[in-house]
Amino acid sequence: TSGRLPPGPKSLPVIGNLLVLGDKPHKSLAKLSRTYGPLMSLKLGQLNTVVISSATLAKKILQKHDAHGHHEAGMPWLPVAEPWRNLRKICNSYVFSNQRLDANQQLRLEKIQDLFDDIQESCRLGRSVNIGELAFKTTLNAMSNTIFSLDLTNSSLETAKEFKEVVRCIMDEAGKPNLADYFPFLKNFDLQRIRSMGKYFGKMLEVFDRKIYERLELRKAKDYVQANDMLETLLSICEDSSEEFDTHRIKHLFLDLFVAGTDTTSSTMEWAMSELLRNPKTLSEARQELEQTIGKSSWLQESDVARLPYLQAIVKETFRLHPAVPLLLPRKAGADVEMFGFTVPKGAQVLVNAWAIGRDPNMWENPDSFMPERFLGSDVDVRGRHFELIPFGAGRRICPGLPLAIRMLHMMLGTLIHSFDWRLEDGVTPESLDMDDRFGITLEKAQPLRAIPIKL
Numbered sequence: 001t002s003g004r005l006p007p008g009p010k011s012l013p014v015i016g017n018l019l020v021l022g023d024k025p026h027k028s029l030a031k032l033s034r035t036y037g038p039l040m041s042l043k044l045g046q047l048n049t050v051v052i053s054s055a056t057l058a059k060k061i062l063q064k065h066d067a068h069g070h071h072e073a074g075m076p077w078l079p080v081a082e083p084w085r086n087l088r089k090i091c092n093s094y095v096f097s098n099q100r101l102d103a104n105q106q107l108r109l110e111k112i113q114d115l116f117d118d119i120q121e122s123c124r125l126g127r128s129v130n131i132g133e134l135a136f137k138t139t140l141n142a143m144s145n146t147i148f149s150l151d152l153t154n155s156s157l158e159t160a161k162e163f164k165e166v167v168r169c170i171m172d173e174a175g176k177p178n179l180a181d182y183f184p185f186l187k188n189f190d191l192q193r194i195r196s197m198g199k200y201f202g203k204m205l206e207v208f209d210r211k212i213y214e215r216l217e218l219r220k221a222k223d224y225v226q227a228n229d230m231l232e233t234l235l236s237i238c239e240d241s242s243e244e245f246d247t248h249r250i251k252h253l254f255l256d257l258f259v260a261g262t263d264t265t266s267s268t269m270e271w272a273m274s275e276l277l278r279n280p281k282t283l284s285e286a287r288q289e290l291e292q293t294i295g296k297s298s299w300l301q302e303s304d305v306a307r308l309p310y311l312q313a314i315v316k317e318t319f320r321l322h323p324a325v326p327l328l329l330p331r332k333a334g335a336d337v338e339m340f341g342f343t344v345p346k347g348a349q350v351l352v353n354a355w356a357i358g359r360d361p362n363m364w365e366n367p368d369s370f371m372p373e374r375f376l377g378s379d380v381d382v383r384g385r386h387f388e389l390i391p392f393g394a395g396r397r398i399c400p401g402l403p404l405a406i407r408m409l410h411m412m413l414g415t416l417i418h419s420f421d422w423r424l425e426d427g428v429t430p431e432s433l434d435m436d437d438r439f440g441i442t443l444e445k446a447q448p449l450r451a452i453p454i455k456l
């Protein structure tokens, strides 16, 4: 191998290119890639980092299987979350499968109705609402309902057996009960047997059941707006409950399933509404579609979404411009990888700039404009098959919460549009609405969106 690194800016000793990142790394990296190309290398501190900024290269890196159906693409990327394979398996087959989500959609609809009631109340009082906060509360509640509702008592024997197998497999792997300990939804599954697996396990289930419910349901959504706050809460539950809890794993699990799911979904909602308020014509077209498709007075159901192409296009367009996780999750090269004559060295961190890819002028016409129409009659979706639009990543690390997030977004946004008209606060016009973003755990709006609901 030539050992030649992909092109990139000159780096300083010790800190490397850390300074070029600034507080909006997705933007600084996109800008740098216009100079150095879609395969670019930097040094973040001592860490070799390769940044991918085109759909073509993202496809190469993220796809597990190559086009010819060979088993592996042959790229030795170390999955960062290897121990989570089993968690993912559970997620995919039991928590977020379409069958399960269809079965418990009523539980989410209840939370959508709460959302409606909250807005209705503000309507009556003529007050503005904080869209992100409302979306946050709704997502969090709908998500806990979804995740904790998992009840295998009604499932076929086969499913139950399979599930048991997965649980056993997880426990064998770690040599002691651990991962499975933290799933409150296991309470519905052969509880006696699980309890008998250890004091540790049983105690965990009890504590989590009681405390998580108390805290998630009763505290105000804004208390959780900071991911760290959520984390502190969870850690404090663990700390004052037992000396033995493996806080590291708990941290991961809940970060993954709650913080990852809640902040991302609610901030996407906030972006979508912001774009609609900036584009009143789009908003009214979306409302027309809803009225024509489901009528003026009925509730939007998850099953209606398939018949609402314009609403779907709005959600896609929001994902394109405002991917909640703009750099996806970092990958690591497990060995030297040759690419287009360059070497991505072993151990290098690989970032995929989904934000830059969504705005790549080579892929998108008028890349910076909000134009949902571009998706009408196109089969491009966000499920990891079209690499110009990968807000959920792609390949085997693709976001496991995608099916839930998609349902929640269409339901929340659809309900907001279908049931109310919206006005910006005094002094704010569609043109002057602040669309600045802030890079953090998720890419969120720097200025929270407030809007005034009006009864239709």
Ligand code: HEM
Pocket (backbone or CB within 6 Å): 081, 084, 088, 143, 256, 257, 258, 260, 261, 262, 264, 265, 268, 323, 324, 325, 328, 329, 330, 391, 392, 393, 394, 396, 397, 398, 399, 400, 401, 402, 404, 405
């Ligand atoms: C708009 C909503 C969401 C967006 C944009 C989003 C985006 C992402 C992205 C980009 C990744 C990394 C994928 C990669 O690097 O290839 C990810 C991972 C993950 N997401 Fe989501 N997500 C969303 C909602 C959710 C929800 C609702 C949940 C759970 C209820 C969830 C749970 C997770 C988990 C557990 C991972 C880690 C997977 C792993 O490490 O293998 N996400 N998400």
